[in-house]
Amino acid sequence: MIRTLIATLLLATAVPLVAQPLPTPTPAPSGKPSYLPTVPKAVADIRDAALTDNYAWDLVEGLTTEVGQRMGGTEAEARARAWAVAKLTAMGFANVHVERFALPVWTRGAEAAEILAPFPQKLVVAAFGNSASTPAQGIVGEVVGFDSLSDLIAAPDAAVRGKIVFVSHAMPQTQDGSGYGFFGGPRRQGPSIASRKGAIGIVVRSIGTDHHRNPHAGGQIFETGVAPIPAGALSLPDAEQLQRILKRGQPVTMHLTLVSSIRPGDSGNVIAEVPGRDPTAPILMVGGHLDSWDLGTGAIDDGAGVAITAAAAKRIMDAGRPLRTIRVVWFGAEEMGIYGGMFYQDLHGREGHYSIAESDFGADRIWKVDSKFGKPREAEGKALQAALAPLGIVPGPLDEADGSDIGPMIEGGMSAVGLSQDGTKYFDLHHTPDDTLDKIDPEALRQNVAAWTAMLAVLSGGIEPQPKARKRR
């Protein structure tokens, strides 16, 4: 059936370089097929050419160097949007524009943590998003330590009241990042739980897997009815230091300063498109988030993601015109609460989306592809698996996909692809000052671009070459 289609298309005057594959997998001897359909040469060619990509590096190098940190809702994020519009326009994208929205903007101020007794010394700390502010001179309290969130929950209020809570449980490295859910609890739920029990503040072991004096920031939202308290993360070496000090058994007094402020502000999603030959066809949406945490320059979170997805779309644009419009979205203010993703859903959620996909898990190699197209389009999922396997990408489930900004839309039923990056080292850097350009391996970045380009080629409905400019005599 693929051959028939290609033969038909070859007779047409405008020859699509990349035909949408409609595979017919041969049944495997043992029943369940353990192999995949053949990959059209045009898809393989555009995929392999992307292994020499420089667009993505140029984008992430430019964004992290010329803007740097770009926390959601700040003046720096506004500069990032202006940078993005200029860059995407210069790259030849169509319909480049910003869709703005309002949000409360939390801003970090002076921060310090110091053990006053029994062993005076400074610890490295960073506040979580939406932390309450301490007074400028900080607060002083006795530290009560817990080995896990469960231990904090189980503790009588009297053991916590008037104290500074410390939770120390440690997240392991995992390839798929699955530890982040459970082990992120002390950051996400810890502040609310501690506040309910009467704590005057909370510090937790950073939700990370490194051993550097760089705390991991991150968002948290106080539950309704809970009084916000100062809440932050100690770097992992500092958390282990505090554990050792507590183990000595003497009362530990901490001076904690976590100054911050909240004000009304605004952010926006940057949109850019590769127009499809059929403007009525459901679109392909790809992207990442433009904002970053304030401590690093947001290279792996998520400069890489916006760079990879735009680079892939640009490579399709260079190859010709796809049937479907490809929409690149660089979401705003993801870190502060998925504001950009929710705003996009409000504005565009009822438009036809053939597939959506987001890159927001670093810049290491993609190791697995998931998709969720629904049963009738499962063959497309297999065609995608086939196109990606030569990049060392494992065929994953055909009935799931995820993403941060696009999470609500996937839950709403949109078809989606998940190109999973190796997350083993991701939480060494995630939300820390160390999230900088030097952590990106250019070759791994190119493998990402090749995978995203191949995905777009498979799903774009066929790419038609641009008419060549006539030579003047």
Place this chain on the structure above:
Amino acid sequence: MIRTLIATLLLATAVPLVAQPLPTPTPAPSGKPSYLPTVPKAVADIRDAALTDNYAWDLVEGLTTEVGQRMGGTEAEARARAWAVAKLTAMGFANVHVERFALPVWTRGAEAAEILAPFPQKLVVAAFGNSASTPAQGIVGEVVGFDSLSDLIAAPDAAVRGKIVFVSHAMPQTQDGSGYGFFGGPRRQGPSIASRKGAIGIVVRSIGTDHHRNPHAGGQIFETGVAPIPAGALSLPDAEQLQRILKRGQPVTMHLTLVSSIRPGDSGNVIAEVPGRDPTAPILMVGGHLDSWDLGTGAIDDGAGVAITAAAAKRIMDAGRPLRTIRVVWFGAEEMGIYGGMFYQDLHGREGHYSIAESDFGADRIWKVDSKFGKPREAEGKALQAALAPLGIVPGPLDEADGSDIGPMIEGGMSAVGLSQDGTKYFDLHHTPDDTLDKIDPEALRQNVAAWTAMLAVLSGGIEPQPKARKRR
């Protein structure tokens, strides 16, 4: 000859467990001996028992946890001395005391570096020791970048005058740390050179080999007649960021705040001894430096060194009484200019020292042994090589050894041993906030203790067992 000696000694009532080996190497077939004398069983036994050592971990864990940073001349260093006296006394050392001396104490204040134009963003910076202080509000100047110290030296004064100098050359990793000399130039000489040319400040790429947002502090002393200027280090990712920004070709303006102060103060060397059977015999001196830089907790620099050397001396003490007194010295204020080493030399330089040795290059495995005993005692150097080879330690030169605090004494002609730690990763952590306990591998630490214990066993002149306490009926 060894056998004769041991036989003789076995006839004595007090049997030395460890006889000083007087080796007779058999000539190698090809002329140069490529093998070493046999190792007395008593030396091998005491060495191998040290591979299960816990003294060193207990010391470095205690010092870094209960004191933390202990910059030379500060109140924290005074607490470290009190901690040391209590600990060494509790361990059973004799003659535990402090020998105090005066020094100027430089103290770090508020620090910040911010690019104002063309791409506003903050960079991570730390002042060098003896840096001049900026005003509290900092200074603002155009940045002039140089790829090496040579380029700065070659630049016309007019290119530097009134500007903030940036030197970016990068140090490679080496096992023996030999890059630190040449590549440390921008820190040691850079500030003086920049000041002579009229610069208002200088920032250099940290003298380090990591890629974390942690700057490497370090000492520097302005040349006589040179006006001190503010001088500091950018973390490596920030230095590379500044390089990328400068490469864009637009004028770069920096706001630099490096507040610091200097006041008179005092420090001291902590001394502890294992008394020898012969109080008139020249002594063995071993040690490291007790002070640390202020950014980390001084685990590898030099908590490990003081722990390793004291643990080895304690293991000898546990085994019995050596012929020679072993003196453990924990030097004060090394980082600020080898004050403790020079004071020790002034006070004790004319006493008889059979050998001196210092551990001050981290906590990784020892890979090479050097010694400098002079030609007549070369056989002792070979006996030492033989005793250490089973720990995976390469026999090094017999005519050289070095050390920081003990450097001036070695130059003055004292016999010395150098047990070289693997320095490949040392400059990832050196003088940074990341110099913390979690960076020490307990097994590598034990290999160090085993090597130092073996060295003391070889050179101690024989260890006599303690008389056993009589059992009461």
